[in-house]
Amino acid sequence: xxxxxxxxxxxxxxxxxxxxxxxxxxxxxxxxxxxxxxxxxxxxxxxxxxxxxxxxxxxxxxxxxxxxxxxxxxxxxxxxxxxxxxxxxxxxxxxxxxxxxxxxxxxxxxxxxxxxxxxxxxxxxxxxxxxxxxxxxxxxxxxxxxxxxxxxxxxxxxxxxxxxxxxxxxxxxxxxxxxxxxxxxxxxxxxxxxxxxxxxxxxxxxxxxxxxxxxxxxxxxxxxxxxxxxxxxxxxxxxxxxxxxxxxxxxxxxxxxxxxxxxxxxxxxxxxxxxxxxxxxxxxxxxxxxxxxxxxxxxxxxxxxxxxxxxxxxxxxxxxxxxxxxxxxxxxxxxxxxxxxxxxxxxxxxxxxxxxxxxxxxxxxxxxxxxxxx
Numbered sequence: 001x002x003x004x005x006x007x008x009x010x011x012x013x014x015x016x017x018x019x020x021x022x023x024x025x026x027x028x029x030x031x032x033x034x035x036x037x038x039x040x041x042x043x044x045x046x047x048x049x050x051x052x053x054x055x056x057x058x059x060x061x062x063x064x065x066x067x068x069x070x071x072x073x074x075x076x077x078x079x080x081x082x083x084x085x086x087x088x089x090x091x092x093x094x095x096x097x098x099x100x101x102x103x104x105x106x107x108x109x110x111x112x113x114x115x116x117x118x119x120x121x122x123x124x125x126x127x128x129x130x131x132x133x134x135x136x137x138x139x140x141x142x143x144x145x146x147x148x149x150x151x152x153x154x155x156x157x158x159x160x161x162x163x164x165x166x167x168x169x170x171x172x173x174x175x176x177x178x179x180x181x182x183x184x185x186x187x188x189x190x191x192x193x194x195x196x197x198x199x200x201x202x203x204x205x206x207x208x209x210x211x212x213x214x215x216x217x218x219x220x221x222x223x224x225x226x227x228x229x230x231x232x233x234x235x236x237x238x239x240x241x242x243x244x245x246x247x248x249x250x251x252x253x254x255x256x257x258x259x260x261x262x263x264x265x266x267x268x269x270x271x272x273x274x275x276x277x278x279x280x281x282x283x284x285x286x287x288x289x290x291x292x293x294x295x296x297x298x299x300x301x302x303x304x305x306x307x308x309x310x311x312x313x314x315x316x317x318x319x320x321x322x323x324x325x326x327x328x329x330x331x332x333x334x335x336x337x338x339x340x341x342x343x344x345x346x347x348x349x350x351x352x353x354x355x356x357x358x359x360x361x362x363x364x365x366x367x368x369x370x371x372x373x374x
Contacts, residue, residue: 046079046188052302075167078109079188091158107167107192111234168195194237209248215336227334274371
């Protein structure tokens with residue numbers, strides 16, 4: 001169904017913009033990447049419910065429906081949640097948006113080097129984050145056909161099921177089938193991507209590139225004074241990815257959360273912009289928190305990534321840095337260290353770092369995108 005939709009929409013393209021099924025005039029103001037044939041995306045996420053991952057997913061679903069990119073699938077990974085929780089959240093939200101055509105693949109929430117025991121954590125001044133504690137509880141009983149008793153009180157339990165193959169096998173297969181055209185958008189831990197790299201040494205070089213949400217470049221971390229959550233969860237996986245030879249590496253770090261937050265007025269703007277399923281879901285599940293807490297400022301790290309992928313002109317502050325990970329045990333474990341371009345050590349990799357976007361233009365784009373019925 002998704003392929004037929006994309007072909008139908010592509011047939012109506014004029015120049016680089018779509019001939020609308022309904023009016024797309026509001027989106028004419030943005031320089032949007034619209035070549036779905038060359039912009040295939042795998043979304044690798046530690047999904048929750050109406051956190052930053054949800055907004056990112058909705059943007060990708062709309063871009064896919066418009067024919068601007070081809071969302072090949074969504075893969076679950078550790079980070080903020082366990083694999084079971086994250087997979088369930090992905091399935092619930094795909095079902096709610098009527099996008100059961102998007103396949104979902106389970107990855108892993110076990111870091112490349114395994115889970116550190118409590119004695120190691122205490123001896124090195126480390127921190128076991130809540131999702132890691134839950135991984136120990138769920139263990140090996142979770143599989144594609146058994147996600148456990150995770151019925152969400154608001155969303156229920158999805159009737160959709162994940163695919164049987166692993167996330168990293170799916171990544172490798174898609175990249176081999178579409179060399180040079182697949183971009184990985186990795187907004188959780190990097191474990192799945194590292195597994196793909198390890199299973200196929202040519203994997204990274206055959207992608208179009210990778211966009212990360214992770215690291216704290218010029219600001220303190222949010223999990224430790226040094227480390228940001230996603231990259232702290234599995235720093236060895238990040239190191240593998242950074243050095244894998246991706247032709248393009250874009251990092252959206254924790255730094256951006258100091259500039260871009262979701263506020264009550266922005267949520268109201270999204271809701272008032274239209275009556276699509278996305279507008280309605282934002283109103284039902286996100287807005288009540290802002291009504292109860294009018295001064296709420298919700299950080300949306302992951303949501304920035306699809307925006308800058310689709311509209312690079314939204315970026316307002318960027319730099320090129322050499323980045324390496326601290327993987328040795330100790331107080332700086334999980335830190336992402338950055339140098340000026342060309343001055344980093346051999347273990348570093350050159351990345352484009354996005355520090356900020358044009359906030360007004362960005363949230364107008366999100367509102368226009370969510371409200372457009374393709």
